[in-house]
Amino acid sequence: MASDPWQGHDAAVLFTVLLTGVPTVVGLAVYLGSRLTRQARRRTTPFRTWRDVSLAAAGAALALYLWGLLHVLFLDGQEQAEECERQRPEGTPALVGRRGDFIPLRLVCEASDGRDYTVVIPGYINPSLTVLLLLALLGGVVSLLLHHKQRTSTRKKG
Template sequence: MASDPWQGHDVGGLFVGLFAGSTILMALTVYLGSRLSPGTLRRYTPSRVCRDVSLAAVAAGAVLYLWGLLHVLLTEEREQAEECAARRPADVPGLVGLRGDFVPLRLVCETPNGHDYHVLIPDYINPALAGLLLLALGGAAASGLLNRARRRAFTGRKA
């Protein structure tokens, strides 16, 4: 039931995330692996390096996100509630609910005074995902700009 305050993550959403993340990870692994052949390595340009660094950052992000999803999936609801109770701050008399967020990935223990806290998902997951997202976006932008500059230089057009 959607109004249940002790809901946590939706199991269907967890399985969709695991399937989609695994599929993306496999596709990126195959693609990036194909880029390591000797013939391909000789044709590398700065634009292609930036593109592949960006894709490698996406693959690393997929691994981290899947790791976080597995933490939630492999922990029963009772164990999640016990973890919330065990990590409850001393000044909090009790808990009013449990909420699962997918972005950022976290399991939130809700308190009556509004000072919610998260448990179960390792603390390094979300900051690492943010850093990898910035690396992926930076690599994609650099690749696009370098490729555009190369094409303009090749055709002889001015910027």
């Protein structure tokens, strides 16, 4: 129920992301592994290298995100509430709710004074995701620019 102050993460979304994310990570790993063959390395170009860097960063970010989701998956609602109590900062009044956010990935414990704090999800997950996604974006942009430059110079020669 949406009005439940102790709702946590939506189980349907959690399982959907896990069930689609795992095959995606495996597929990316297989593809990137195929790029390491001798035949593939002979055909490498700068834009392909940057594309693969971008895909590797995106795959690592997805794997890390799934790792964070697993931390939530293995704790039921009661265990999440107990974790909120265990990690309640000194001087924080009674807890009035808990919510699960997917972006950024966190399980938030809400106190009666309006303050909140995050539990369960390791602290390195979201900062690492930010860095990996920026690297993926950078690699994708550089790859596109190099590919465009290569196609433009090929057309001028032809």
